[in-house]
Structure formats: C-alpha cells, structure tokens
Amino acid sequence: xxxxxxxxxxxxxxxxxxxxxxxxxxxxxxxxxxxxxxxxxxxxxxxxxxxxxxxxxxxxxxxxxxxxxxxxxxxxxxxxxxxxxxxxxxxxxxxxxxxxxxxxxxxxxxxxxxxxxxxxxxxxxxxxxxxxxxxxxxxxxxxxxxxxxxxxxxxxxxxxxxxxxxxxxxxxxxxxxxxxxxxxxxxxxxxxxxxxxxxxxxxxxxxxxxxxxxxxxxxxxxxxxxxxxxxxxxxxxxxxxxxxxxxxxxxxxxxxxxxxxxxxxxxxxxxxxxxxxxxxxxxxxxxxxxxxxxxxxxxxxxxxxxxxxxxxxxx
Amino acid sequence: xxxxxxxxxxxxxxxxxxxxxxxxxxxxxxxxxxxxxxxxxxxxxxxxxxxxxxxxxxxxxxxxxxxxxxxxxxxxxxxxxxxxxxxxxxxxxxxxxxxxxxxxxxxxxxxxxxxxxxxxxxxxxxxxxxxxxxxxxxxxxxxxxxxxxxxxxxxxxxxxxxxxxxxxxxxxxxxxxxxxxxxxxxxxxxxxxxxxxxxxxxxxxxxxxxxxxxxxxxxxxxxxxxxxxxxxxxxxxxxxxxxxxxxxxxxxxxxxxxxxxxxxxxxxxxxxxxxxxxxxxxxxxxxxxxxxxxxxxxxxxxxxxxxxxxxxxxxxxxxxxxxxxxxxxxxxxxxxxxxxxxxxxxxxxxxxxxxxxxxxxxxxxxxxxxxxxxxxxxxxxxxxxxxx
Numbered sequence: 001x002x003x004x005x006x007x008x009x010x011x012x013x014x015x016x017x018x019x020x021x022x023x024x025x026x027x028x029x030x031x032x033x034x035x036x037x038x039x040x041x042x043x044x045x046x047x048x049x050x051x052x053x054x055x056x057x058x059x060x061x062x063x064x065x066x067x068x069x070x071x072x073x074x075x076x077x078x079x080x081x082x083x084x085x086x087x088x089x090x091x092x093x094x095x096x097x098x099x100x101x102x103x104x105x106x107x108x109x110x111x112x113x114x115x116x117x118x119x120x121x122x123x124x125x126x127x128x129x130x131x132x133x134x135x136x137x138x139x140x141x142x143x144x145x146x147x148x149x150x151x152x153x154x155x156x157x158x159x160x161x162x163x164x165x166x167x168x169x170x171x172x173x174x175x176x177x178x179x180x181x182x183x184x185x186x187x188x189x190x191x192x193x194x195x196x197x198x199x200x201x202x203x204x205x206x207x208x209x210x211x212x213x214x215x216x217x218x219x220x221x222x223x224x225x226x227x228x229x230x231x232x233x234x235x236x237x238x239x240x241x242x243x244x245x246x247x248x249x250x251x252x253x254x255x256x257x258x259x260x261x262x263x264x265x266x267x268x269x270x271x272x273x274x275x276x277x278x279x280x281x282x283x284x285x286x287x288x289x290x291x292x293x294x295x296x297x298x299x300x301x302x303x304x305x306x307x308x309x310x311x312x313x314x315x
Numbered sequence: 316x317x318x319x320x321x322x323x324x325x326x327x328x329x330x331x332x333x334x335x336x337x338x339x340x341x342x343x344x345x346x347x348x349x350x351x352x353x354x355x356x357x358x359x360x361x362x363x364x365x366x367x368x369x370x371x372x373x374x375x376x377x378x379x380x381x382x383x384x385x386x387x388x389x390x391x392x393x394x395x396x397x398x399x400x401x402x403x404x405x406x407x408x409x410x411x412x413x414x415x416x417x418x419x420x421x422x423x424x425x426x427x428x429x430x431x432x433x434x435x436x437x438x439x440x441x442x443x444x445x446x447x448x449x450x451x452x453x454x455x456x457x458x459x460x461x462x463x464x465x466x467x468x469x470x471x472x473x474x475x476x477x478x479x480x481x482x483x484x485x486x487x488x489x490x491x492x493x494x495x496x497x498x499x500x501x502x503x504x505x506x507x508x509x510x511x512x513x514x515x516x517x518x519x520x521x522x523x524x525x526x527x528x529x530x531x532x533x534x535x536x537x538x539x540x541x542x543x544x545x546x547x548x549x550x551x552x553x554x555x556x557x558x559x560x561x562x563x564x565x566x567x568x569x570x571x572x573x574x575x576x577x578x579x580x581x582x583x584x585x586x587x588x589x590x591x592x593x594x595x596x597x598x599x600x601x602x603x604x605x606x607x608x609x610x611x612x613x614x615x616x617x618x619x620x621x622x623x624x625x626x627x628x629x630x631x632x633x634x635x636x637x638x639x640x641x642x643x644x645x646x647x648x649x650x651x652x653x654x655x656x657x658x659x660x661x662x663x664x665x666x667x668x669x670x671x672x673x674x675x676x677x678x679x680x681x682x683x684x685x686x687x688x689x690x691x692x693x694x695x696x697x698x699x700x701x702x703x
Contacts, residue, residue, distance in 0.1 A: 043516035047381065060530045063521035068513040071523035072380050072407055079374035083337060083381025083389070086365035088514055090336035090387055093363055097514055119377065122370030 002200045007038040014066070016044070021064035023056040026222040026229030028193040028236065029135050033106055035196045036133055036215075037067065039203035042102045045084055046070070049077035049111035052142040053135060075115040077105045078123035078132060085128045102207060103130035109150035110140045113176050124183040124212045131206055131213040134176070137221035145224040149174040152244075153296070154289050155276045157224075162279040167289065172296055180214045181250040187213040188250040193220060194236035198247055198258055205251070218245045226275020238270040243301040254313040257304060267294045317493050322453040322485035325492045326392065326418045326478075327352035329460035331362055332500035336387030336507075339367035339378035344430045345482035346394040346420040372397035376404040376415070383413040384522045386512025388464070391415065394482060395422035398436040402443060408475045409444025410538060411523060414467035415475040417445075418460065421584065421635075422482040423670040431671020432482040434583060435636040437612075438644050444538060445475040446545055447613040449583040451569075453490040456480040458562060459610070461495070464504050465552045471544040473510070479612075481585040483671065495560060503559055542614050549611055567616035568609040570623055572598060576605025578686040579624060579660070581649055582633040583609060586667070586674055593679035604683050612645075617652035624653060627660040629686040633699070635668045642694065650692075662692045667699035674699055 002010075016037040023029055029052060037044060045068045048054045054071045057064035072080045081103050091097045107116060112134040120132065139157050140146040147157035153172045156162045160169040181188045186209035191199040199217060206213035218239055220232040227235055239245040242265045247258040268290050271277040280286035320328070326349050330338065338357075340350040357366040365382075369375045372393050379389040393401060398419060408415050424435040437447060448463060450456035456478060463476040480486060495503070511520045526534055546567065557564040569587070572594050573579060580590050587608035597604045607623055609616070624630050632650075634643025641647065646664035653659045665682060668674045678699050685697075 045385070045513045045516070055525050058521055058524040060524040060526040060534070063524065065521050066519055068516060068519045069521050070381065070384050070513060071525075072377055072411075073403060076374060076377035076404065079339075079369060079377035080381035082367055082369070082374070083339060083378030083383075083387075084385040084513055086337045086339070086367050086378065087382035087385035087387030087389075090363065090365045090382075091385075091514060094336075099516065101514060101516055118370060119374050122374055125370070126367065 002039050002204055004197065007035065007200055010038045010041070016067045018064050018066055020062070021057045022059070023052065024223055026232055027052070028137070028219045028221070028232040029053055031193050031196065032133070032135055032199065032217050032219050035199050036104065036203050039200040040102055040104070040207055042100045043067070044102045044104050047077045047081040047084065047105045049107045049116055050074035051108040051111055053106055053108070055142060074111055076119050077107045077111060077116055078119040081105050081130045082123045082126065082128045085130055105130065105132045106135055107132070108142070109134060109136040109138060110148045113149045113174055121183065124180065124185050124214070127211050129210055129212070131203070131215070134214070134216045135219040136216055137219045137224060138173070139224050141221050141224045150176065153293055154280060156279065157276070167279055167283055167285060175300065177216045184253065185212040185214065186210070186252055189215045190246060190248055191215055192218040192236045192240050192245055192247060194233045194240060195247060195259070202249065205249070224276065226278070227273060231273070235273065238265070238273065241265045242267050242270045242297065244270055244297050246301060246304055248304060251313060253311060255304070255308040255311050256313045257308050267297050316496070317491055319489050320453065320492050321348070321487055321489055322456050322480050323348035323487070324352060325453040325457035326460055326480070327356070328494055329457045329500070330390055331356050332495070332497050333388070333390065333461065333464055333504050334362045335364055335390045337365045337367065337379065337382035337389045338391065339369050339375045339382070339389070340391050341369050341372045341375045341393070341397060343372070343394045343397040345422055345486045346392050346397070346418070348486070349392040349418060349420070372401040373404060376401040376408065379415045380404060380408050380411065380413055383408070383415050384411065384513050386509035386514045388507040389415050390417070392418035392420065394420040395424055395436045399424060399439060402440055405440055405443045405445055405475060407523070412473040412538065412541060413475060414473055416460065416463045416467055417475060417477050418456070419477050419479045420482045420486045421479050429670040430482070432484055433635045433669045433671070434479070437477065437479050438636045438638065440477060441613065441644055444542065445477045445613065446472070446542070447477045447479060448610055449479045449612055450485065451585055451587045451608060453485055453492050455610070456485060457492055457494065458556065458560065458564070461500055461504060462552050462556050466545065466548055468507060469548045470510070472541050472548050474541050474545065479584060484585045493560070499559060503556065545614050546611070546616055567611040567619055568607050568623070571606035571608065573605035573607055573623060575603055577603045577628040578683055579605050579607060579627045579630045580633060580679065580682065581607045581609070581630060581645065583612060583635065583645060586633065586635070589674060589676055590679050592676045593683060596676065596680060597683050602683065615648045615652070617648070620649060621652040621656055624649070624660055625656055625658070629661045629663065629689050631663050631665055631682055631686055633665045633667050637666060637669070642696065661689055663689050663697060664693070665697045665699050672700055
C-alpha cells in the first residue's frame, strides 16, 4: 500500500498534475487528483468532463496536466474514455503500442450523478477497463452552486434557495455509490479527501482489477459549502465521523466498511459548521429537519452495516 | 466486383475494407443495418475493429472523439434524431479537428415522428464544421465513404466528414454496386497517421482546452482554414479515386445535360436520379433542361456552382427540408453563389419530399414545365406534391 513517502517520491519523479491551475484557495480537488494519479504507477490518460477541474486546469494556451488529458463536453466523460480505451485495445492488437496504459476519469457530481449518468452506466455495463473518480462536492459549483442530485437535503443552493416556504433542497441525495455497485463491476468505493492514504490504497486496490472501477470521493468545497478556506480537511473528517459519508468498498460484490467511528457523532456537529445549513439553526422548523437528516444518515448506515454483515469480505 | 446490395451493405462493405480501429454506433431506423452488418463482421472475425455498442448516439460520437484523439481511425453512422442527439459532439469533433467519418442515413426529424427520408437531419448539422457529401446511389455512398476517409485525414483538412445517403430510398433498396478489391480499397485509404495522440504517453498533450476571449476567435479561424482547404483536397482525392475505380467523378457536383440547359434543377441525393429521367423525357420533347447535383455540400463550392448555372434562364433549387422562417438552405447557398454575377438566372425554390413523400418523374416534369413561366426570382416557397 502506498505510504505518504511513496506518493511523495512518485510526485518527485514526475509531476502529473502541476501547480499553476486556477482552482479556488482551499479547494479539495487538487489533493484528490494528485493522490489518485500518484497512486498509479503505469502511464495514464485522463478524461475530464466540463466542470471546475476542467475550467481551472486547461485554459489555453496553458495546462496543468503533465499526462495526456482530454475534455469533450459535460455529459460524456465515460463515453469518451470508452473510446480512448477501445482505441488502445485496437492499437495493441495491431502491435502499435506495447506499454500498459491506464485510463482515469475525474468528474464532478453534476457530470456523474446527473447529466453524465447515462454515459457512466453505459460504460460500466460494457465493461471498459478504466477508473472513474467522482470529485463529489455536492452541487454544480463551477456554475455557481446550483443543486445536483448529490446535494444533501436542506442544503442551500442557488436553484434550491432557503425561502420563506421551502428551506433549501427538499429532496435527499441520490445514493450513487450503491447504484454503481448494482452494475456488478469489480470495484466500487467511497473515499474522502480527509483520508488520503485510504484513498491511495483504494486506487491501488482498484487498479488490480480488469474492468470498470469507481470511487466516489467526498471533495469539500469552501465556496459552495460556505466554510472557511482552511477547513476542507476538517469538514471531510466530520462527514466521516458523523457517518454521513462512510468509507467503504464493494469488491466483487463483497462489502467492507473501512472505518467505523467509535462513537455516534450527531449530524448537527457537521451541519452547524457550514453556511449552506445555517438556516437550520435559525429557523423554527430546523430542529425537525435536522432530525429527518439524522434519521436518513442512520438508516443508510444501518443498511450498510447489514450489507457488510451479509455480503462482507470477512477479516 | 459488381454485387446487388443495399445502400446499408455498400456502406458496411466500405467500412469493412477501411477496417477502422474503433466503430461506436447506436441503432436507429433507417441506419441500424449498417451497425448490424458491422457487428457481424466483428463477431465473425472479418475485421479487428473494436466495436463499442454504446447506449446512445451522443455516446457514439463521444466515444469516437475519444478514440480519434487517442490515435485510432474511427467511423460511426446515424440518422435523424440520433444526429440531433449527437450534434453537440459533432461541433466538438470539428473544433478538435478530428477526422471522424459518419454515414448519415437521412431521415426526417420529429415532430411528428416519422422514419422516412428528408434532409432535415443533414441541415441540422449544416453549420457544425463537418464536411458534408451527398450520394445519389448506393454506389456513390460506397465510393464516398472510401474517399471521405482520405479527405478527413488529410493534414490540410483534419475535419469530420458526413456521407449522406437517403434513408430507405438508398439504404434499403438493392442496387448494383461495383466494389473495389479489398487490397485496392485498402491501398487507396492507406495507413492512418494520427496527430498528437493521447496514447503517445511520452508526449502528453491537452485535448479540448478551455479558450476564452483571448484565443477562441483565433482557434475558430484556424478551423475555417481546414474547411477552406477541403475543396482542393476533395478534388485531389476524387481524381485519384476516379482513376483507380474507373468512375466518372470530376468536380464538386455532377452536371447532367447542363452545358446548354435553359431550365435547371439543383437537387441533393437520390432525387437526382429521378430528375435525370425527367431531364431525358423533356430533352426528347425538345426542351433544353438540365440538372446540377452537388456531391460536396459543405464546404459549398459557390464559385463553381455559379459558373455552371450562369447561362441558365431559370434555376429551380429543390430543398428536402424547411428552414423555418426563411428559404431552403440549398436555395440560399445557390442564391448567394449567383449574387456576384452581373447577369443572373431567375431563381425559384421548391420544397419536396418531406417525411418521405414520394417525388416522381411527373412531379419533376411539372416543375420543369412551370419554369418558363417564372418571371422573376421569387422569395416565396413552392411545394411539390403537397396537399394544401
């Protein structure tokens, strides 16, 4: 498993994702991207749909990518990487390429949960050999914090504002990790930017499998979450501690929860630190809404424990 | 070798001979049989192509863009709503200068939903930056699929090429088609030389960068240069193909009994075949009529079209799609082409064949017979075979 030293050494040997991009101060995305790329030893080709990462790293004539990289549109990164991977197989058959090359998508939650969902499902079903990393910051941050199907219930978003009648997003977030797992692909995981070694380990384990691999990474966003710019790691850590964002894997259909918080930290500990939930602590309806959020967190955690119990990998 | 085959099979045979690295395709009437034939070739081991049976046309062209940027030779095919779904990516393929060839089995766009031929799908992609070629027959569809590969991949051009063939009329009818020997076809198409491929991992490139007010304009102007180079490349490739295949291709369009014609039809695709019979019928009666059938529609060979039509008295341009709120797109191309001439023919625009409405020889004879009575260029549509 790659230690911090190994990751750092690989970065020293050849920087794959360089500084000089224009992602916001305090954005968690570069940490995830660098960790994932450094956890893979083979050469990689990266595809990224439209979004923060794309806009901030590829402004012509500059680029932050020191690996082959492609952006085509918002909804099609999984289809684009399917084509890249198919061309690789074709050229390999012809003997025009002999190296082992790995294929990685970095996409936001909008490009994954919503507009890119069909292309993702298609690519998973066809079984292309690639790793799809969702940089899940829980809203359309690039276009100004509009709600996505990854946005948590009650969070304020510009298309789900806190109004006199409706307090933020009325719906629960989609459980995409489980939907991806239902495709029966060899490797599915949830990770978080606060647990980078866990993420690196997951990438390394994922790359041992032939076929589609998917990692959903909670990637905090100070702009959209309305949190201090130096709090990305704490925010992410609290999401894990409150069991809002469990770290787990589904390897060939077998569940493994990587970290079980010893004590049950109430969800409001996480909610109260973020501007997008501030209204819950001012509005008279807030208490009831927080109870609903807590109930859903508990329900999903219990379900996950049961899945691990029934379909676990064992120790 | 001459074979009696459908337009589908003719396109699929050209694809088999080209043997692209990747084919990504999604079924839609009346294109599906192209995908089906090619899947048979792949599953029977006749070709080494990686077939991607995608979940939509949008993903079909997206996968083609990925594969082409990776360094592969790629082909796809679609029709109608499929074109409408993927047209976003067609603009991007052109902007990224990717030489993707696409067969388009022309079919009417919804609503109302319809499966039969018109050119509303091709017209939707008119300004996409893709080169567009129209075939009159299965033979031409086969020939231009092979030529399209060379035109698309020429470094002076590097653009996607759409080969249009009329849905059902050409795709589903059995016609005699002369196929080149595999070795001859393969030698004509040649080996693909990718440019800055993603899979050259030693030399990483950024494809699909973000360009703002400071660079976007220049990059789009550079794309226009590819389009401007296309006519000369088209003629070079066509000349070479005509020689090896022994076919009478010479120019951007076919001029049928045009040199001394007073009354002329301009029409795309299979209706040109019907028009030739109408021309012959009226010529036998002593009427000086002729036909101009563009093979190359985008880029539009305006100067050559103007020169070929300058002597005519009345030119009827037939459009198989409405461009709502204005005249037919082909009419506007021809009108713009003729504008610089001091002495211009009178122009009239007919809309025909929407949603597969049959256009017959008597229909086109009636059009020709109307032309001597057209006194001045009309900026109003006429319709063929429409119940008012």
